[in-house]
Amino acid sequence: MPLCPHCRTGLRTIRQREGLFYLCPICNGRAVTLPQIRRVAGDRYATSLLRRINQPTVPGEVRCPFCAAAMRRVFSDDPPLELDSCKRCGVIWFDPEEFEVLPESAIESPDAARLRGIEVLATHKLEAMKPQGVTDDAPDENWKMIPAIFGFPVESEINPLSCRPWLTWLLALFIAAVSIIAFFDLDTAVERYGFIPAEAWRLGGLTWLTSFFLHGGILHLVGNLYFLLIFGDNVEDYLGRPRYAGLLLAATLAGDALHWLITPHSMIPCIGASGGISGVIVFYALQYPRARLGILLRYFFYFRWVQFPAWVALGLWLLLQTITAILQVSGFSNVGATAHLGGAAAGLGLWFWWRRQQRRPVMDV
Secondary structure, eight states: OOBOTTTOOBOEEEEETTEEEEEOTTTOOEEEEHHHHHHHHOHHHHHHHHHHHHSOOOEEEEEOTTTOOEEEEEEETTTTEEEEEETTTTEEEEOTTTGGGSOOOOOOOHHHHHHHHHHHHHHHHHHHHSOSSOBOOOOSOGGGHHHHHTTOOEESSOOOOSSOOHHHHHHHHHHHHHHHHHHTTHHHHHHHHSBOGGGTTGGGGTHHHHGGGOOSSHHHHHHHHHHHHHHHHHHHHHHOHHHHHHHHHHHHHHHHHHHHHHSTTOOSOBOOSHHHHHHHHHHHHHHSTTOEEEEEEEETTEEEEEEEEHHHHHHHHHHHHHHHHHHHHTTSOOSOHHHHHHHHHHHHHHHHHHHHHHHSOOOOO
């Protein structure tokens, strides 16, 4: 359900002759698409507004009711308005009483109005027929074939960012540098800086964090960095750098804590950034449940893309981690899936907490 960017209340769908719009029942703000603006204010005004939307502008603080990305400020000359637009969703947000001052367009002929109605009805039927489950469409960029060949999921459509994810990039670079240096004497690095449940407070508890930067091999490192980069940028963009760093820290510590509680006497060192990244994965899937992900199925020379929404991928991932955790506890796996589940729990809890904070009303004094 789309949410009002100010009140965080579900928007009501309103049908009029000009088309659909989404109204906030509290503040009376509304989300409107360009086709409806064209029908209300005419082609000249809508075209002028579209040109301004396509110009590079600075993202504001208002979030899109549909994708939660930062909307960009758009200035209208006649009438003078300061609007917020999401180019990806094709939506413009009007604060109370702003939509009512738009210029009126010329009255259409009955035939033109009838054609407009058929066009709107067909568009909405096509939107309703769009598959929300699994499809076999290929992603939008050819380079995604490379990670897909190695079994990694890819984002079928790139979610637009309002700022560059510097923290994600710098963190990935630092993890890579530390892990590669440790590869020259991996056994010593793991024994000294890995997290050992039976010696949880070794080095004053520092191993709860140092283990995050160590990896058991190139594949382990590349896999973790890949998931951090493709999911972390959107989460950093949504949360901002301080809260994003807090999410990673909380998920890392929660992953180590659950691993410690389940295997308190284990002397096997646990390393890797998977616990913290698991929190990022869960937060991404909950915040962008309809984001399209794709995997490449291979059978000899037969290739087929399979796409599904992020919430489906999250369910499959949690099922896999649960099975792996059972195998780990039973002694049939050396993958620390308990740390993954601990990090996932932190991501789930923080997502609910931050969502609740956003919905809390603010009182002016």
